[in-house]
Amino acid sequence: MANRSQQFSVAVHILCFLEFNKNGRTTSELLAMSVNANPAVIRRIMRKLTKAGLIASTLGTNASITLAKPADQITLLDVHRATEEENREVFIVHRGTNPTCPVGSKMPYLLEEVNAQVLTTMEKELAGMTIGQMVKDGIGIG
Amino acid sequence: MANRSQQFSVAVHILCFLEFNKNGRTTSELLAMSVNANPAVIRRIMRKLTKAGLIASTLGTNASITLAKPADQITLLDVHRATEEENREVFIVHRGTNPTCPVGSKMPYLLEEVNAQVLTTMEKELAGMTIGQMVKDGIGIG
DNA sequence: TGTATCTGTAACTGTTACTATTACTTTTAG
DNA sequence: CTAAAAGTAATAGTAACAGTTACAGATACA
Numbered sequence: 001m002a003n004r005s006q007q008f009s010v011a012v013h014i015l016c017f018l019e020f021n022k023n024g025r026t027t028s029e030l031l032a033m034s035v036n037a038n039p040a041v042i043r044r045i046m047r048k049l050t051k052a053g054l055i056a057s058t059l060g061t062n063a064s065i066t067l068a069k070p071a072d073q074i075t076l077l078d079v080h081r082a083t084e085e086e087n088r089e090v091f092i093v094h095r096g097t098n099p100t101c102p103v104g105s106k107m108p109y110l111l112e113e114v115n116a117q118v119l120t121t122m123e124k125e126l127a128g129m130t131i132g133q134m135v136k137d138g139i140g141i142g
Numbered sequence: 143m144a145n146r147s148q149q150f151s152v153a154v155h156i157l158c159f160l161e162f163n164k165n166g167r168t169t170s171e172l173l174a175m176s177v178n179a180n181p182a183v184i185r186r187i188m189r190k191l192t193k194a195g196l197i198a199s200t201l202g203t204n205a206s207i208t209l210a211k212p213a214d215q216i217t218l219l220d221v222h223r224a225t226e227e228e229n230r231e232v233f234i235v236h237r238g239t240n241p242t243c244p245v246g247s248k249m250p251y252l253l254e255e256v257n258a259q260v261l262t263t264m265e266k267e268l269a270g271m272t273i274g275q276m277v278k279d280g281i282g283i284g
Numbered sequence: 285t286g287t288a289t290c291t292g293t294a295a296c297t298g299t300t301a302c303t304a305t306t307a308c309t310t311t312t313a314g
Numbered sequence: 315c316t317a318a319a320a321g322t323a324a325t326a327g328t329a330a331c332a333g334t335t336a337c338a339g340a341t342a343c344a
Contacts, residue, residue, distance in 0.1 A: 005302060009236040009253050016252075017245045027319065034246040036238050038304055043320065060312025063319045076256065080233075090232075090264070091222075094151040096178050103159045103281055104176040110158075110280040111151050114218065118267050122232070125263045129256060138252040139245055147331060169290065180333055185291065202341025205290045 007083040010035055011045050012131070015054065015079065019071040019135045025064045045083065052082035072132035080126050090118045149225040152177055153187050154273070157196065157221065161213040161277045167206045187225065194224035214274035222268050232260045 013035050018026055028046065032039040046065065049055045056068045067074065093111040098104035155177050160168055170188065174181040188207065191197045198210045209216065235253040240246035 006234040006236040007302090008233040009249075012253065012256075013236065013239070013245070013249045016249065020245050029319080034240050034243040035236070036240045036246065038306095039320090040305070040322085041303065043322080044303095047321075057320065058312085059310070059318095059320050061316095061318045062313060063311085065320085084233075091150040092148040094148040094155065094177070097155070098176050098178045101176040103155070103162050104178065106281050107151075107155045107158065110276055111154065113280075114154075114271065114276075117271075118264055121267045122260055122264055125260050129259075134252055134256075138255075139248050149331090171290080180335095181291095182293090182334070183332065185293080186332095189292075199291065200341085201289095201291050201339075203287095203289045204342055205340085207291090 005083075005087075007045055007048075008080055010037065010041070011049060011079050011083045012076065012134070014042065014045065014049065015067065015071070015074060015131045016135050016139065018055065018065060018067050019131055020139055022067070025062070027063065027065065031065070048082050048085075049079075052078065054078060054082060067131075070132065071135060072130050074131040075127050076129040076131075077123050077126040079131075080123070088115075088119060090115055090122065147225075147229075149187055149190075150222055152179065152183070153191060153221050153225045154218065154276070156184065156187065156191065157209065157213070157216060157273045158277050158281065160197065160207060160209050161273055162281055164209070167204070169205065169207065173207070190224045190227075191221075194220065196220060196224060209273075212274065213277060214272050216273040217269050218271040218273075219265050219268040221273075222265070230257075230261060232257055232264065 014031055017031055017034055021030075028039045028042045031042045035042060046055060046057065050057065050068075053068050054074055055065055057063065057065045091111075093108055093115060095108045097107050156173055159173055159176055163172075170181045170184045173184045177184065188197060188199065192199065192210075195210050196216055197207055199205065199207045233253075235250055235257060237250045239249050
């Protein structure tokens with residue numbers, strides 16, 4: 001498949017952590033410890049989640065990070081779109097084909113069609129899963 | 143998504159070309175011209191397709207490459223499994239999480255479950271598409 | 285039987301995209 | 315005013331892939 005980033009994984013992790021720890025204060029450093037990554041990496045992904053309206057954060061000494069809406073209303077499709085917006089390919093469509101060849105000239109279009117179909121199916125699947133479910137079923141209410 | 147390789151794309155291209163040109167002789171150099179890539183790249187992918195029983199090739203002066211079975215019986219799932227066998231992740235599962243954290247210790251397993259579900263759905267979709275269809279509908283019989 | 289052609293394969297290089305890291309700015313509670 | 319934490323940018327390190335070169339192995343054909 002097409003993208004080699006763990007941003008989706010880490011984003012789901014962040015959101016699950018926020019739900020799990022909703023009664024405590026969560027900082028990027030705390031998240032970094034749970035994910036086992038650099039705080040700057042966490043903040044880089046947070047930026048996307050904030051832009052997508054999934055989390056909110058405050059600044060200053062007692063700064064904290066929280067979910068921007070109930071965990072049951074955050075689907076994995078929301079997370080996927082937030083982190084992989086630029087990358088809409090399930091597999092990389094090779095576009096540098098030979099335009100003078102009857103096959104080569106049509107392949108990119110055909111592959112784009114295949115990709116679109118698969119992506120749609122995949123997104124439908126992701127839309128049925130929520131952060132709330134994952135925490136309830138997989139981690140338990142903290 | 144998880145893999146940044148165009149091998150699936152090129153593999154589909156190769157198979158479509160073989161079906162389209164089934165009355166002519168196809169060489170790796172001809173394929174390389176259509177794909178617009180180095181013949182060695184073509185042969186690298188051919189190796190996987192041969193191993194998967196999708197194509198057959200002969201050696202020597204009049205060597206040629208052919209489909210090993212009717213194009214209607216080659217699904218995109220076959221192609222996907224042939225090229226992405228080692229890469230069973232739709233997104234990269236981050237496994238280096240903190241094992242002493244109640245969230246971090248469970249995330250890899252939870253993400254693997256999500257991945258398995260999405261992958262299954264995706265594979266079902268790919269199983270419904272064949273090389274035969276693509277050539278018939280998208281390129282036309284040569 | 286020798287030679288040309290083409291696949292099979294291995295090794296190396298270049299490129300690209302991602303994570304890790306560092307450092308600095310901005311904001312806000314006390 | 316100071317400390318703590320998010321926001322952000324720039325750089326370095328790393329890993330995976332495509333591109334390339336080179337050569338070995340097989341076979342048709344003269």
